[in-house]
Amino acid sequence: MNSTYEITGGIVVRRWRTMFQWFGRLQIMHKIILIFLPLIFIPLFISGYLSSYNFSQSTIQNMEQSALDESKLIVSQLDSIISNAENSANFIATDINRIIVSSPEQRDSIQELRFRRQIQSKLSTDLILFPDVDSAIFIDRNNHIHTSYSRINEHEQKVFDSGMIEQVIQAGSYGINRWFRMEQRNFMVSDSTIPVLTLGKVVIDVDSGNKLGTLFINVKETTFSSFLGADKNQDISKAYLLVDSNENIISSSNPEYLLEPFDYLEVKRPLTFLNEPYSEIVNRAHGREFITVYPYDRMGWSLVNMNPMTALKSMISHNVWMTVAIGLVCLLLALLGITLLSKIIVNPLLQLAKSMRRVKDGDLSVTAAIRTQDEMGLLASVFNLMIDRIKQLIVTVENEQRRKREYELALMHAQIKPHFLYNTLDTIYVLTDMDRMDEARDTTKALADFYRIVLSKGYEIITLEEEMKIVNDYLSIMQVRYPHILQYDIAIPDELKGVNIPKLSLQPLAENAIYHGLKTKDSSGFIRIRARSDREQVIIEVEDNGVGMSPQLVSRITDFKEDPAKRKSIGIFSVHERLKLYFGDIYGIHIESKEGRGTTVKLILPNNYNKGEHYV
Structure with a gap:
């Protein structure tokens, strides 16, 4: 027995020794954390568990009381509907009694028709006083059916086979109500698609005690489900x-x-x-x-x-998160104490490790602010030199990518120009052949002005006033080509004419409005170009009243990350990418369109952009 205790004790001693050796190899900050964290989290765990338990019990009690209060209110509404239905039955029975007593027992056809209309009118007008009741049906002793609703369907005779009249008679004499179960049927209802709750009552002559007929009152199920x-x-x-x-x-x-x-x-x-x-x-x-x-x-x-129980779980979860938040605050305070203790011992190493973690997350603006002359200072200087070289390489790669994008956009830019030139020359030829020299002269002048600016060397960024001249020349040419489908209007405030914009940004939008919006429309169309200032942005709108686009097509056009082979509009993509290239990712194109009503393309620019040195 003693030898067993000695072996067990030796194993325990070796394990403790191993744990102390492992603890001794830890950094000082880690040692402090291992000591303080249990002292923080164990009390927090116990208090959080007790708080969640008490909170859940209290919440269940509140839910129960709230449900009982709501149920009591609903039951009072139910009772009001039932009482109204019974009161309506008594009220209608009294009126029917008065009508029958005042009418002769032997009636000719005209008197019978007048009698039936009088009963129906009384049923419908009495129900105005009882909005909870949907319909009333009276079956007289001659088995004639009178309803508060005008249309009587072919199924109304089923009431005589349903046993409902017999059940009402068995319920007792005058004043006794017979409630039937909620059911959906196709007779004695105003709407056969909605279940009804029916009240039956015998109508008796109060003077003679003779049975005058049977009255049925219907309350729709929707009256109950509405609340x-x-x-x-x-x-x-x-x-x-x-x-x-x-x-x-x-x-x-x-x-x-x-x-x-x-x-x-x-x-x-x-x-x-x-x-x-x-x-x-x-x-x-x-x-x-x-x-x-x-x-x-x-x-x-x-x-x-x-x-x-999702609502209860949500509230309990909120309580748990509050406890966790308190725990995090305590943890932050503990970490603050740890930081003060380790400031002199491991602070330089922690600063270097922190800088490395920020670089790992992609932040290359960080530097290791260590100025000591020991080994840590050497590591920090080498680290800072490495970061500087990485940033230089990134700048070099970004410049190369920028030039590549400019070349690609310039190529797409050139692709959208030739067909316009060919078509315009054809138009000039046709105008000349038709002896319309004035129009041919104006079209030739507009074409020359258009290409004088488009093909000129120099800045790719021009003023909005110059860009509007390009668009105006283009639209005047297109108006000659399509005089019956195109009207246009350009209105730019004077204070915005000096705003900078990439050259040939609006012409592709106007071209799309003509070919995809107005040309496929059966009637004449209109293009309106407006500009306005919105704080630090300038918004230019190219609006047409053409055929418009579906939301799916708009989504495809504005999916600028789509495969170039599947791209829906090269012109819009080119303009959007050029705006992002020169002004930043927050600028570009936004499209709003409704089928059959037209399309509005919004071009968003900065209001205070400096032209810089962008060349084609």
Whole structure:
């Protein structure tokens, strides 16, 4: 026995020795962290657990009380509807009694027609006083059916085979109401698609005691479901259900549950419908729910409130995150103490490691601010030299990529020009052949002015006033080519004419508006070019009233990262990329379009851009 204890004790001693050796090899900061972290997190864990438990219990109690209060309010609304329906039955029965007593028992055809119209009119007008009641039906002792609604369908005679009249008669004499279950039927209803709750009542002559007929009052299911929906500020999955004594759902804000047995909700444990309110947590196929059952004894119904536990989980999660936030604050305070302790011992090494981590994350603006003459100073100087060389290489690569993009854009720029020249020369030829010399002269002058600016050497960035001259020359030429489909208007404020813009930025947009917006339109079209200032930006709008584009096509055109082989518009892509190249990524093109109404292309520029030294 002693030898066993000695072996076990030796193993424990060796393990402790190994742990102390490992602890001795750690850095000082790590040692301090290992000592302080348990002292912080263990109390935080215990307090967080107790706080979450108490908070969850309190939240469940609040949810239960809130559900009971809401259920009580809804039941009072239900009771009001039921009372209104019964009051309407008494009121209508009295009016019918008065009409029948005042009418002769033997009536000719005209008197019978007048009698039927009088009954129908009284049924419909009486219901105005009871908005919760949808319709009323009176069946007299001659089995004539009178309704509050004008259209009587061919199924109304089914009432005589349904047994409803007999059940009302069996219920008792005058003053006794017979409620039928919620059902969907095609007779004695104004709308056969909506289930109704029906009240039956015998109409008796108050003087003689003779039976005059049977009255039925219908209340639509939608009258109940209208106030069973979840509140707008609550979770949309919260629901109220009305369940009858047979545990069938007779009303719900979700039509899917209507007239289904309660088992349809896939509650994994049957509910106990008692005569007093109660709450419990049940399991459904898609998760746990907090259910409150509130009885409505007058009709033998139960109001069931189903509230997913996601709301409770969300509140508990919020409480947990608050605890975690407090823990993080404590941790930051501990780290501050650790930093003060390690400032003299390991601060230079930590500074160098921090700089390296920032470089790893992509920040090359960092330098190691260590000026000592020891080994750490040597490491810092070598590190700073390496960063400087990396930045020089990056600048060199970026300049090469920039020049490459300029060449590619210049190539695309050139690709969109020749077809315009060919088409315009054809137009001039046709005008000359038709002896329309003035138009041919003006078109030739506009073409010369257009290419004088487009092909001129020098700055790629020009003023907005010069760019508008290019667009005006282009549109005047296109108006000669398409006089019946093109009208245009250019309006630029004087204070914006000096704004800088890449040359030939608006012409591709005007060209797209003509060929893809107006040319395919059956009637004459209009292009409007406007410019306005919005703080530090200038927004130029090229608007047409052409055929417009679908959202899918707009998305494809503005997907500037798409494969060039699949790109939808080279001209728009070229303009967008040039704007980003010269002004930055926040500038470019934005397109708004509606099919059949037209398209607006917005070109966004800086308001205070310096022209610089950009050459073609």
